[in-house]
Amino acid sequence: MKILLKNARRLSSVYELEPCEILIEGNRIKQIKSAIRENADRNIDCNGNVVLPGFIDVHIHLREPGGEHKETIKTGTLAAAKGGFTTVCAMPNTNPVPDRKETLEKLVEKIKKEAKVRVLPYAAITKDLKGEELTNIDELVMAGAFAFTDDGVGIQTADFMLKAMKQAAASGKAIVAHCEDNSIVYGGVVHDGDVSNRLNLPGLPALSESVQIARDVLLAEAAGCHYHVCHVSSKESVRVIRDAKRAGIHVTAEVTPHHLLLNENNIKDQDSNYKMNPPLRAMEDQEALLEGLLDGTIDFIATDHAPHAEEEKSQGFLNAPFGIVGLETAFSLLYTYLVKTEKIKLHQLVDWLTKKPAEVFQLPYGKLDENTIADITIVNLEKELKINKETFQSKGKNTPFQDWIVSGIPVMTIVDGEIVFEGDMNG
Template identity: 45%
Template structure:
């Protein structure tokens, strides 16, 4: 059994203080921890006093394979995840073919295992092609190992379909994840409707498209008792609705993406499709509301919505470009830089939103602490050295992010999955 000894690491204690430790990994488990271990190991990694955490968990990624490998593949997506410090990800089903049947799901799971270098859990679709009003056989999909169900990228347009899906998800004890968007309120919009869209002369997306469908779903979730998870929450109204639903006993969890925490529509500097995403960047008041919701527990976790596209798909006007930005390689770094370093949140809080809460909500087997007996899924971060994000450094095929050129702290130095070093920066 191979052994890996990590020397001179810092881990976050429960009181948010750092303590130094050595960590011995035997096989895929942490077998010993002490301030100073004197043991022989097959491999030694000197952490140099840097931060060692449980591997990050992202419940919302798009790896594009099969069907859209020109944007991303399972292999490049998982490499990007490792470079960001993530060891477990949940992959969305908007690929081709959509995992709507037991066989298509098993085929995709086999690809995930073969091509991925991190743990990849797979969502199955609620309905065929993500749009069919009739739901799939969720019982068979759950038996085949679907982690949860979603039609991400499409809002479920009818209440009847959503109610059927919720009842089926309850029967198999799986979460139902919703991209909340009422198509009748979008009307060709490409950014948030309002003052900034008018200034730029771009068609706006009514923010009610999100909150109106969310309100419908929360009523249905209360009646059915489903674990209902809201993807990429972005408006103040939506935060208020989830807050009320939680107080009313609805079994609801919610995620927010880093870009909705750090940017709003005032950042859009012209007809620049790097800022085009769905849901779109909202108002400064919305951005304040989602941060407040994260801080008070209304929003449970951060998820990147990593959405790579080709250069050709983003080098266009807002109107013709694809929706979405990459995020898995920069999320921890951006949030550490803009939230933890200024003292707005603690490092322990950030790790709770990026590890503990996702694991709990989706009942994952991923570790939530660096401790003896835990699976050795770990990430090592440099919190002290400044780094400027560059387009040519990404492991992802996608370079579509407005954060290129920003200076951040918290670069990933190494990522370990099942006790194996899957990513390490060049010395």
């Protein structure tokens, strides 16, 4: 199968948009030129829209098995395709947990049958994510584990984390950490600051995140392990990661679109669509996250797409589960409120969604070059729309960005040379 993308634009080597055409043959990009005169099975007029490498999200929740009322592999990957994501990495907080060879192998088979984009599954660090017994990391690597995490809960003892890091290092895999010291969480549901006082809700201190990162970077240094920090949310965490990188420790980090675009001041009432963990923190934390992204302390962006059923999210801040959806809105929000406002450049945003996560986790994706895998996202930078959760492919409608006006809309997604999402090139 040959696909020819005509009348497109791409980012040049000097980060300007230039005309191009792309010939895809099988699952590879065969040619990228200003004009291609070759017969194809399908010619697609891109109408001047921008071709980008397919987006990569190393932190999403697909909920299946066990949470199919929230999301499934099929609906979650349809959402990814609509958002321009071609590779996603699924967290292991499912039921059953992928904490042994047989369970992970069954999940991998289910992914092959149901997924609309490429899904790389995590395996758990500890059995049942309970922090009481380590999994067999070597066995899980053989079964197809992308990396190891107990995302959703922090590893509470240094002993367990050090042992896991040593095993992961020996297997050439990363330890990916949700950092939270349970002894200083205090039942918090929002940031411990202005919002917790204003709404009279229990506050979750930023220190619960940063102290565990500080512990873990020293353990990672001792173990010789690649240690990756999930959803960084506070200025103290950024400082710790920056110092660790300067010391030569192999630590990497991600930040979410919602922590870049929102802070505690956006929470006006007890709308639990604003409830996530880590919580939206102070404005100074939000500013530190963007600064950390710009100076390389934080390596890239990941959505932490966390769908929940509407009846679960309608229970108010105290009782609703943590988490918001993000796959279908990430690029548009970031383009509209960071690139168009000139806080960042388009090429930086693209790198943080493609090249950087691929480099950190040594993935052969995130490129738009001849002879590379044909993972391509086409975006209409001019088109504007209002975010409407009722149009989401995801089962989860839990977003704080309802009715936000955005531009930079993905209109086609190609994975491994196959079109998996097709919108309106002209609209």
